[in-house]
Amino acid sequence: MTGITCQRCGRPICGECMIPASVGFQCPECVARARSRERDTRTTARRTRPRGSGAGRLATLRSQSATVLLIGLIVVIQAVDSVSLGLVQGLLAYQGQAVLAGQVWRLVTHVLVSGGILALVINGFVLWMFGRTMETMWGRWRFLATYFLAGLGAAVLMLAAGPTMVVLGGASTSIIGLLAANAGAKFHDREDARADLVLLAVLIAFSIFSYPAIVLADVGAILAGGACGWLWSTTPGPRAGRRRGSMTRSDQLHLWGAVAILGVCVVVAAVAFLVR
Numbered sequence: 127m128t129g130i131t132c133q134r135c136g137r138p139i140c141g142e143c144m145i146p147a148s149v150g151f152q153c154p155e156c157v158a159r160a161r162s163r164e165r166d167t168r169t170t171a172r173r174t175r176p177r178g179s180g181a182g183r184l185a186t187l188r189s190q191s192a193t194v195l196l197i198g199l200i201v202v203i204q205a206v207d208s209v210s211l212g213l214v215q216g217l218l219a220y221q222g223q224a225v226l227a228g229q230v231w232r233l234v235t236h237v238l239v240s241g242g243i244l245a246l247v248i249n250g251f252v253l254w255m256f257g258r259t260m261e262t263m264w265g266r267w268r269f270l271a272t273y274f275l276a277g278l279g280a281a282v283l284m285l286a287a288g289p290t291m292v293v294l295g296g297a298s299t300s301i302i303g304l305l306a307a308n309a310g311a312k313f314h315d316r317e318d319a320r321a322d323l324v325l326l327a328v329l330i331a332f333s334i335f336s337y338p339a340i341v342l343a344d345v346g347a348i349l350a351g352g353a354c355g356w357l358w359s360t361t362p363g364p365r366a367g368r369r370r371g372s373m374t375r376s377d378q379l380h381l382w383g384a385v386a387i388l389g390v391c392v393v394v395a396a397v398a399f400l401v402r
Contacts, residue, residue, distance in 0.1 A: 192266040193257035196273065197250050200297055203238050204246045215239050215295060220281050220343075222290030226402060233285070233395065237277030241295030249297045260304060263311075264358045269304075271384050272354040276303020278391045279350025280343035286398040288342040299343045302329055303351025310355030350387060357383040 137153060207214035220236035221229075240246040261269040277300040284294065309322035326348060333341050360383070362375040373381070 191258060191261060192270055193253060193261050196257070196270070197253050200238055200240060200249065200253075201246065204240050204243070207239070208243075215241070215293075220284065220292075220294035220296055222285055222288065222292065222402075225281075225285055226290065226399065230395075233278055233281040234274060236281060236294055236296035237274060237300040238297065239295035240297045245295070245298060249301055252301050256301075256304060256308070260308065268354075268358050268380060268384075272304055272307045272351055272358075273300045275354055275384065275387050275391070276300045276306070276347040276351035278388070279303065280347040282391045282395045282398065283346030283349075284340070284343050285402070286394050289339055290402070292339045294340055294343055296343065296347075299340070299347040300351075302326070302344055303347035303354075305329075306348040306351035307355030307358070310352035311359040312355075313352075314356045314359035350391065353387055354384070357387070 203214055203218070218232065218235040219239045219241070220232050225232050240249050257269065260272070264272070277296045280296055280299040280303070281294070284292065305322065306326060309319045309326065312319035312322060330341060330344050330348075333344050357380055360379065362379045
């Protein structure tokens with residue numbers, strides 16, 4: 127015996143049996159027990175850890191920014207469209223004659239189509255710069271509602287009064303709608319919105335000189351987006367109804383307002399079907 131004791135159990139250990147530890151030495155029996163507990167802990171962790179469960183993925187998805195998810199979806203659609211040689215754009219982009227023939231999903235799905243790599247880069251950059259701020263101000267569902275309602279407004283106005291042969295990848299029009307929503311919110315709060323108006327005027331002027339056929343789409347997106355921004359800045363009066371469940375009075379007001387904007391778009395589209 128060397129007079130050295132195990133740091134765990136305190137028993138004396140011989141020089142041949144002692145095993146160096148972080149502090150002092152341990153006997154073989156304590157080391158064996160520690161390794162056995164480590165293996166048991168790892169086995170239990172593997173059994174209790176969710177193996178890519180749907181609930182885990184859904185929770186991870188919900189924790190992500192809606193702006194990031196939207197950009198990712200647009201990028202994936204553009205990548206698949208490039209691989210399929212334009213097949214995806216042919217199925218999702220707005221085209222008046224196709225909508226009148228019954229492909230009504232194009233009124234909404236066109237907002238996920240960029241129309242090219244350069245447009246994708248520009249749209250993604252603008253969404254990244256402004257979308258996160260708007261999502262922080264309004265919340266996830268209001269941000270997404272603005273994006274899709276602006277795109278719907280652009281499509282139904284094109285359907286009602288625009289050329290039916292035009293093919294529109296409407297991600298850019300929805301982004302214009304987001305910018306208009308910011309201006310609408312400023313108008314409601316009586317803030318200075320001149321910079322926003324100048325930017326919208328520049329974008330419309332660019333459309334007039336580069337692709338005048340889609341000017342109506344920009345106007346429709348501005349009208350719908352501006353209405354959304356005005357709505358999100360509206361608060362219920364003191365005599366408004368009580369809170370229902372998890373929805374606040376503001377949530378209820380904004381939800382019904384969004385339904386009203388959707389209803390106006392549906393009515394315009396229905397009139398376009400009857401007239402054209």
